[in-house]
Amino acid sequence: MMAKRRYLTKSRFKLATECPTKLFYTGKSEYANQNLDDSFLLALADGGFQVGDLAKCYFPGGHDIKTLDYDEALAETNRLLQLDQVTIYEAAIATDKLFIRADILVKKGNRLSLYEVKAKSFDPEAEDPFANKNGTIKSGWKSYLYDVAFQKYVINLALPQYTVSAHLMMADKSATCPTDGLNQKFRLVKDANGRKSVSVSETLTDADLTPPILCKVNVDTECDQIYAGTDGGSDQALSFTQRVDLFAEHYASDIKIPSPVSTNCSGCEFYTKDGEEQSGLLSGKKECWKANLGWKDEDFKSPTVLDVWNFRKKGKLIEAGCIKMSDLTEEDVVPKPDKKLGISASERQWLQIEKFQNGDTSIWLDQENLQSEMSSWVFPLHFIDFETTMVAIPFNAGRRPYEGIAFQFSHHIVHEDGTVEHFGEYLNTEQGAFPNYDFVRALKVQLENDNGSIFRYSNHENTFLNMIYRQLQADQREITDREELCAFIRSITQAIKDSVEQWTGERNMVDMWEIVKRYYYDPATNGSNSIKQVLPAILNSSAFLQKKYSKPIYGAPDGIPSLNFKDWQWIKIKDGKVVDPYKMLPKMFQDISDKDMQILSDDDELRDGGAALTAYARMQFEEMSDYECEEIRKALLKYCELDTMAMVMIYEGWKDLLQQEQQN
Incomplete structure (x- = not known):
């Protein structure tokens, strides 16, 4: 053969x-x-x-x-x-x-x-x-x-x-899209062998394609x-x-072309995760580094310059042969303050390096500034998270390609007495529906009953509300509550830099991501500010959180009200560590590999939400049973609820840390 x-x-x-x-x-x-x-x-x-x-x-x-x-x-x-x-x-x-x-x-x-x-x-x-x-x-x-x-x-x-x-x-x-429902005329189907392909509807007309x-x-x-x-x-x-x-x-x-170690290595896909080498898989990245640097297996246990958060000088340092984080000096980073409260980016980089070099696993906290920040918050506290996507082919006539779609949010409240509740949620997976205005209406109902502080994690929610604001302003149709919706958006956001109209809302959302970057660092996050890294870190370091959430109080009759969980226990210990709460959720899809699900779920600092937007796309364009759709809906609701509950637990962890600092 x-x-x-x-x-x-x-x-x-x-x-x-x-x-x-x-x-x-x-x-x-x-x-x-x-x-x-x-x-x-x-x-x-x-x-x-x-x-x-x-x-x-x-x-x-x-x-x-x-x-x-x-x-x-x-x-x-x-x-x-x-x-x-x-x-x-x-x-x-x-x-x-x-x-x-x-x-x-x-x-x-x-x-x-x-x-x-x-x-x-x-x-x-x-x-x-x-x-x-x-x-x-x-x-x-x-x-x-x-x-x-x-x-x-x-x-x-x-x-x-x-x-x-x-x-x-x-x-x-x-x-602009010429007709409604154009994207629904391109469906994803499977043949008898399970091979996926696109089925174009026979109802597609010239009007759909012009202009x-x-x-x-x-x-x-x-x-x-x-x-x-x-x-x-x-x-x-x-x-x-x-x-x-x-x-x-x-x-x-089939001959290898040698390449030097560079910053490109941080994006290499040919590497092994925990347990993969034990199961027989090889790491291409390790092979390259061994050949280039003469490293042994032991060397790979040490973090490198590529692991330093948001570090722009890593390329020059690699060229100079400075690879391991243990070899970096203060002169390589030149940490210096900026004009903002808390720690600057360069100071944070050096903090990460210094703690590693000293074997210091303790949490760093800017107690004074974090306390001052938290004292300014108004109860009840509202924690919100959005799931969004950008569709290539618009759902409706008059919409442009890759206009954003906001299809889901979750909302937790923390009251002044410390009680927590999952207060509300929104999810619209109706095929071909443009949900953005209903999304904002539902969010407005959730948040307009008091003047409590509102929290997001990263700039994603602010960016999307700005985008929906522009959609409302530009929409030629009659929208009876246009002004009310626009006023609400202005009240809880700040205008993006390139916006003609500039504003900062009186209830402008507090960005917990920025607070993490300026006032809090746990070496267990390995320099990451992603909520998927910060949550496990704070759960492992806080005895208060472990004691509270090791009991099945979440969604319990006398516990924390939840819309999707019943008698749930967020804290489980395995091998002396808290199990990542995200890994305890039901699998979003039953028909894809665990590996692909993990890749989709891996979250970067900008909250891409790959699993959620993929689930939404599948429900829009795949042929699936009502049962499959309902199972995905249930999973989406649980994942998004955990996103806002994670914000609550991080808040509670900070509050506990400050109390401990004051007692000491």
């Missing part, structure tokens, strides 16, 4: 531009890979599967090459290219070592037009959208442009008899710039052709 040919594809080329060494690890089951296994979950989250199939609708009458077999796809493409005029979806083009599947390829005589579809928004009115002031390509566009440049390069090599033009096809920021909400952008100039090496790419030692040849040759031969 012949071995499958090892082609350099566009996805492998993209991987190699991130780090050439990754080519050796990709696709090998013996190496751990922390990326999602289910590519459709990624496409669901950003609307990629819908955008790809919508794009085909703007090129009607095309031939869709569905086979995954390389040779079959190449033969079918070659047969279709014999026609004088033809449109091909997923056209297969190859040379000896290179292979691409073009999203859309249009042939007219001896001209080929390549269209690479991206789930990304584009402003066609922007001046020089891809270019920096010095003429190089903006970093945010490089991966997209390198992708299409690679495809054009392969086509030119394989089919030199044609003139090729390259385009990106993206969501048009200036366009288009995707735009075609010619990028031949940018491709030429990449080929000429004037794009500002980091690797100027090799030309584009040399890089492609290097990647293709090494991938075909």
Whole structure:
């Protein structure tokens, strides 16, 4: 049996531009890979599967090459290219070592037009959208442009008899959706073998597609710039052709391309998590570092410069050979105060390093400023959390691509006597519904009955309420309570920097994320300010919280009122540590791997909420039973409730810490 040919594809080329060494690890089951296994979950989250199939609708009458077999796809493409005029979806083009599947390829005589579809928004009115002031390509566009440049390069090599033009096809920021329910006409379905695909509704009409909400952008100039090496790419030692040849040759031969240790290593997916090496998986990242640095297994137990929070100098330090956190000096960080209360970013960085170097696991607390901050809060205290998404294809006529959708919130209250209650929640998963105004109405009902302080964790809630404010202002329809809703939003937010109208509300939300950064540091968070790290840390350090929540009082008749939990015990101890409360929640989805669920649930400091937005997208676009939908709804409600309960427990932990400090 012949071995499958090892082609350099566009996805492998993209991987190699991130780090050439990754080519050796990709696709090998013996190496751990922390990326999602289910590519459709990624496409669901950003609307990629819908955008790809919508794009085909703007090129009607095309031939869709569905086979995954390389040779079959190449033969079918070659047969279709014999026609004088033809449109091909997923056209297969190859040379000896290179292979691409073009999203859309249009042939007219001896001209080929390549269209690479991206789930990304584009402003066609922007001046020089891809270019920096010095003429190089903006970093945010490089991966997209390198992708299409690679495809054009392969086509030119394989089919030199044609003139090729390259385009990106993206969501048009200036366009508005022509009809209601357009995105519901692109559904995710499974075949008998469990393979997922998109089903386009037979009810799709010309009215749905006119005017288009995707735009075609010619990028031949940018491709030429990449080929000429004037794009500002980091690797100027090799030309584009040399890089492609290097990647293709090494991938075909399955030979590793060594890469130096750099800041890129922090984003490497080929690493092992707890227990994976014991189960036989290999860490590509460890292999690289051992080869480059001569490290032994013992060295990997030490944190590195990459683990220092928000540290901009890590690249220069790595180049100088300073890798371990234990080797950093105060001169490397230069900690200095800023003009704000609490600790500055540089002081916090040095605090993290110093505590590690001294083996100091004690909590650092700016007692005076935290006490002053907490004394200014007005009871009852309101803790809120939003779950949101941005949909590529709008739900309603008149809406723009990637307008935000706020579909869920949770709300806890802490009263002056210390009693806690899960006071309210909102969840709208109705297919094709635009929930934003009802969302704000429900939030207003929850918060307008008193003047208590309102808390968020990070800037996400403020950003989204600003966005809904702009939607309300711009909406041409009659909205009877428009002014009341806008006044409410202004009262609890502050205007974002680029807003024409500026305000700071009299009940402007308190950002607990900022309080963590300025007044509180626990070495157990490893420098992270994410609520998913801060919560376990404070639960492990607070005897008060452990005593209170080790009892099943949450959702109990005489305990803390809850809308989704009954007789729940938040604190459970395993191996001397508090079990992360998020790991005790029911699995959001029963049909995806534990690994993918963990990746979706991993939360960064900006609260992306990957699991929640993926759940929402699945309920919008997948064919599933009422039972499956209800189980996902229940899980969503529990996850969001924990987000605000986590804020409550962090507040209670701070209050307890201050009391302890005062007693000492």
